[in-house]
Amino acid sequence: MGGKTAMNFAVKYPALLSQLVVVDIVPKAYPVHHDHILEGLNAIDLTTLSSRTEADTLLSKKVVEPDVRQFLLKNLYRTTEGKFAWRVNLAAIDAHIEEMGEGMQYAGTYAGPALFIKGARSNYYSQGDEHTIKSIFPKAEFVTLETGHWVQAEKPAEFSATVLRFLNQG
Structure with a gap:
């Protein structure tokens, strides 16, 4: 839920943020499965x-x-x-x-730096999703951690280190 909110915010208000971090979600619709x-x-x-x-x-x-x-x-x-x-x-x-499963609410792109962290065992990414992400977030970088969907819960130290590395670059 937070990732979709962050992506929509970045597209609607790009001047209000300098970097974007999205965890294990793609800007597309998902069926309810939780x-x-x-x-x-x-x-x-x-x-x-x-x-x-x-x-x-x-x-x-x-x-x-x-x-x-x-x-x-x-x-x-x-x-x-x-x-x-x-x-x-x-x-x-x-x-x-x-409604939370719907795709992007706002049209447009975010041209700033964006980090997309995904879980290697998560089912939230499919073939072609990185292309979809790059079409909206052209500066997107991708990192995969050995987790399921709950990346920050399963590997908190690796997750924190990955995010801090990205934030410190900007």
Whole structure:
């Protein structure tokens, strides 16, 4: 979701940024395929939740990868009253998941430096996608890390080093 937002922002407001980093997403439409994640997150009853460990156990019924669960559970926090809450609006995500899968909202290009990081085992890239990216982001560079789709969760140190190298070039 963040990658598509960043790409649309770059195309619509190119003067407002100097560099762009996009993680494991292409400016094209995708079918909804994260139902199991939303089901898992929505299955956690925050009114009765007693610990993060319990949240992880509940989420593990739908999301088997521990690093992905930990990444998702970073959105869980305790309020000042000591209750659990989500940092994200799950109801809004549920209501608009189809729209989130749509392609680019704005036409145009972004001529600035752009880094596209993809996971080697991710199914978000297909043959020809780099050409699609270059047609909108002509200065795009590509880096592939040995991960699935959740690049920053699966290889946080490699991800951070890759992004910092790119940002320090600019």
